[in-house]
Amino acid sequence: ALMCRFQRPMAEVEALVCSRRLLGRMREVDGMRVREVGEWGRIQGAPVSPAFPMRLHAAEADVVVIQTPNPTAEISVLFARPNRVVVRYQSDVIRQDRAMKLYRPLFERYLNRADAIIASSSQYVDSSPYLQTRRGRCTVIPIGIAPESFSAPANGRVDELRERYGGQFVFACGRHVYYK
Numbered sequence: 086a087l088m089c090r091f092q093r094p095m096a097e098v099e100a101l102v103c104s105r106r107l108l109g110r111m112r113e114v115d116g117m118r119v120r121e122v123g124e125w126g127r128i129q130g131a132p133v134s135p136a137f138p139m140r141l142h143a144a145e146a147d148v149v150v151i152q153t154p155n156p157t158a159e160i161s162v163l164f165a166r167p168n169r170v171v172v173r174y175q176s177d178v179i180r181q182d183r184a185m186k187l188y189r190p191l192f193e194r195y196l197n198r199a200d201a202i203i204a205s206s207s208q209y210v211d212s213s214p215y216l217q218t219r220r221g222r223c224t225v226i227p228i229g230i231a232p233e234s235f236s237a238p239a240n241g242r243v244d245e246l247r248e249r250y251g252g253q254f255v256f257a258c259g260r261h262v263y264y265k
Contacts, residue, residue, distance in 0.1 A: 088150070088173070089117050090231075096148075101140055103132035103157060109140075129181050131156040138164040154178050156188065159195040172199040174223075177213050 089098045093116075104110070104121035112119045122140050124132040137157050141149065142165035149167040151158045153174050162170055178185045178192075185192070196202070196215055202223045210216045210223045 093117065101144065103134045103137060109136060129184050137161045141165040141167065160191060162195055162198060163191065169200045170198055172202045174202050174204050174216060177215060
């Protein structure tokens with residue numbers, strides 16, 4: 086959502102996402118169009134959504150930005166064949182290594198299709214077996230936050246946290262997942 090918010094002044098932006106609902110819908114979130122495509126279920130955490138590639142193709146976007154890993158969107162890029170593809174590479178696939186052995190040829194085709202790949206650090210480009218061979222298309226853009234989102238804590242919340250945990254503490258923002 087943050088990436089879309091900062092791109093809106095420069096372009097017409099629409100987010101295409103899978104919904105955990107069977108039927109899709111169009112919503113507006115913080116002034117941005119969000120098209121939710123229904124899904125039939127999940128396989129190893131990835132949504133199964135036959136409508137996703139059709140919606141991606143119908144979008145007729147000048148640039149499609151895909152956050153990876155995201156097998157549903159990655160395969161959809163191969164079917165929909167958008168004009169330009171930018172990959173925001175978040176992580177190598179780690180836990181689903183068996184599935185990756187089968188999926189790797191499609192994943193490699195998807196990465197080869199990318200016009201640009203955004204990685205969060207140069208160390209990540211150097212250490213990822215998928216990014217090392219595509220170094221020329223990689224650009225490093227560190228992950229950012231909107232600091233204004235954290236400038237005014239809810240009344241009493243800081244006092245409540247200090248009471249519960251004691252004195253000084255450090256705030257860290259991120260999603261608590263196994264690969265971080």
